[in-house]
Amino acid sequence: MGKCESCIIKEFNALKSLTRDELMRVSACKTGKIYKKGQVIFEEGETLNGVYCVRDGVCKLTKLSENGKDQVVKLVVKGGLLGKRSLVSEQKTNLSAVALNDMEMCFIPKSEIMNDLSKNPKFTMDVLREMAHDLKESDESLVNMAQKSVKCRMAEILMYIHDNFGTDDEGYLSIVLSREDYASIVGTATESAIRILSQFKKQGLISTSGKRIKIEDYTSLKWIE
Amino acid sequence: MGKCESCIIKEFNALKSLTRDELMRVSACKTGKIYKKGQVIFEEGETLNGVYCVRDGVCKLTKLSENGKDQVVKLVVKGGLLGKRSLVSEQKTNLSAVALNDMEMCFIPKSEIMNDLSKNPKFTMDVLREMAHDLKESDESLVNMAQKSVKCRMAEILMYIHDNFGTDDEGYLSIVLSREDYASIVGTATESAIRILSQFKKQGLISTSGKRIKIEDYTSLKWIE
DNA sequence: CGAAGAACATGACAAATATCATATTTTAAA
DNA sequence: TTTAAAATATGATATTTGTCATGTTCTTCG
Numbered sequence: 198m199g200k201c202e203s204c205i206i207k208e209f210n211a212l213k214s215l216t217r218d219e220l221m222r223v224s225a226c227k228t229g230k231i232y233k234k235g236q237v238i239f240e241e242g243e244t245l246n247g248v249y250c251v252r253d254g255v256c257k258l259t260k261l262s263e264n265g266k267d268q269v270v271k272l273v274v275k276g277g278l279l280g281k282r283s284l285v286s287e288q289k290t291n292l293s294a295v296a297l298n299d300m301e302m303c304f305i306p307k308s309e310i311m312n313d314l315s316k317n318p319k320f321t322m323d324v325l326r327e328m329a330h331d332l333k334e335s336d337e338s339l340v341n342m343a344q345k346s347v348k349c350r351m352a353e354i355l356m357y358i359h360d361n362f363g364t365d366d367e368g369y370l371s372i373v374l375s376r377e378d379y380a381s382i383v384g385t386a387t388e389s390a391i392r393i394l395s396q397f398k399k400q401g402l403i404s405t406s407g408k409r410i411k412i413e414d415y416t417s418l419k420w421i422e
Numbered sequence: 423m424g425k426c427e428s429c430i431i432k433e434f435n436a437l438k439s440l441t442r443d444e445l446m447r448v449s450a451c452k453t454g455k456i457y458k459k460g461q462v463i464f465e466e467g468e469t470l471n472g473v474y475c476v477r478d479g480v481c482k483l484t485k486l487s488e489n490g491k492d493q494v495v496k497l498v499v500k501g502g503l504l505g506k507r508s509l510v511s512e513q514k515t516n517l518s519a520v521a522l523n524d525m526e527m528c529f530i531p532k533s534e535i536m537n538d539l540s541k542n543p544k545f546t547m548d549v550l551r552e553m554a555h556d557l558k559e560s561d562e563s564l565v566n567m568a569q570k571s572v573k574c575r576m577a578e579i580l581m582y583i584h585d586n587f588g589t590d591d592e593g594y595l596s597i598v599l600s601r602e603d604y605a606s607i608v609g610t611a612t613e614s615a616i617r618i619l620s621q622f623k624k625q626g627l628i629s630t631s632g633k634r635i636k637i638e639d640y641t642s643l644k645w646i647e
Numbered sequence: 648c649g650a651a652g653a654a655c656a657t658g659a660c661a662a663a664t665a666t667c668a669t670a671t672t673t674t675a676a677a
Numbered sequence: 678t679t680t681a682a683a684a685t686a687t688g689a690t691a692t693t694t695g696t697c698a699t700g701t702t703c704t705t706c707g
Contacts, residue, residue, distance in 0.1 A: 315543055
């Protein structure tokens with residue numbers, strides 16, 4: 198396992214604001230973790246005693262609704278930090294994290310990172326900025342959920358994945374989700390999600406190959422309401 | 423206008439973590455502002471050059487959806503701080519703030535508060551904790567919006583207002599909202615909101631007097647799905 | 648390879664919600 | 678006080694979305 202000081206991943210998150218000294222201390226106490234597709238990283242209500250830094254793979258953050266269905270709140274890829282909110286508020290985590298494909302992560306114990314949080318203002322401000330960003334995104338999702346149709350939300354998540362996580366060499370979305378996951382992201386029944394994707398396919402907006410989805414007509418997707 | 427050092431309001435927000443010295447400086451440069459019911463405090467996209475501390479009254483934070491409807495994201499009462507996110511991320515505000523009744527606020531210029539943010543770790547951590555709390559609430563709203571029926575969301579906002587903002591001496595919810603505001607909170611058409619409240623009234627779950635609403639059967643409200 | 652289970656797909660119908668029309672009541676302004 | 682405008686209320690209807698049933702395709706594992 199590499200050293201944090203020379204790890205490129207940290208450039209994508211608040212850890213970049215740690216000093217070389219702090220990074221070396223973090224590096225010394227971090228542990229590497231591997232998760233297989235579908236594996237639970239942590240579950241809502243658990244006490245997290247540290248944060249996870251995503252080195253590779255994708256996971257979903259979900260929250261269980263009272264009706265028993267999981268709602269995906271956020272997708273996290275390389276560079277993402279899991280468990281920030283829980284760390285800062287010193288509460289149990291309010292979200293579950295599940296690997297969507299094979300993942301490689303580093304786990305940094307709470308004690309170490311809390312120390313940096315209290316002593317390095319630059320780092321604290323960076324965490325603050327990340328949290329502010331998450332809050333903004335969450336508010337935007339809230340408005341979309343409240344005001345837009347399921348069809349529109351589905352079009353948007355396809356574009357979101359395309360724009361933020363990219364495509365593979367054949368042009369398919371690089372994040373591959375089950376229909377159930379799509380349903381859980383846009384907040385609808387699995388059958389409805391399937392129906393909408395089928396409709397998009399018939400209209401030539403997307404094409405599929407197994408579970409993989411390729412956006413064929415981005416512009417038209419944008420105009421769905 | 424009073425002095426921040428001796429202001430009781432600050433106990434409800436992160437300002438309580440400022441030292442006496444810092445508070446005196448804040449006090450010296452703050453300005454008092456009065457807003458009438460319905461008045462816009464700031465609008466989505468504006469550059470805020472400070473934060474607002476709510477001394478009295480209630481306001482709603484809204485975001486304009488692409489369909490042209492406003493969505494209420496949060497209600498803020500005495501003790502709340504407006505403009506935190508914008509300040510921290512140094513971006514234009516992503517929300518609008520509108521007074522729901524007559525309000526009294528203090529405005530603290532950005533320069534002053536940013537200085538404290540960078541030099542007082544206790545204060546920074548407190549802001550961080552507040553932001554973490556907002557994020558958690560926003561995620562919860564998102565799940566509710568995605569997974570629960572309009573009727574259920576309406577019942578929940580009534581209970582939320584009851585629990586968090588209390589009732590007047592006659593037992594009516596102390597925050598008085600228009601039906602349109604209710605619609606904009608639960609994310610539905612105004613007519614649907616009106617219909618649901620009428621239904622609640624017929625079922626004896628609530629009673630009304632003008633716009634004022636009194637919860638008559640809290641337990642039954644809780645069981646709505 | 649073949650069977651079993653999971654994921655995907657689609658039809659039929661039910662329920663929830665939006666929209667449009669039109670009263671009625673309340674509020675605010677002249 | 679009167680009157681116009683806004684907010685509330687409710688019916689009729691259309692649209693969206695959910696649910697249940699059933700069939701098909703894909704995957705996985707013995």
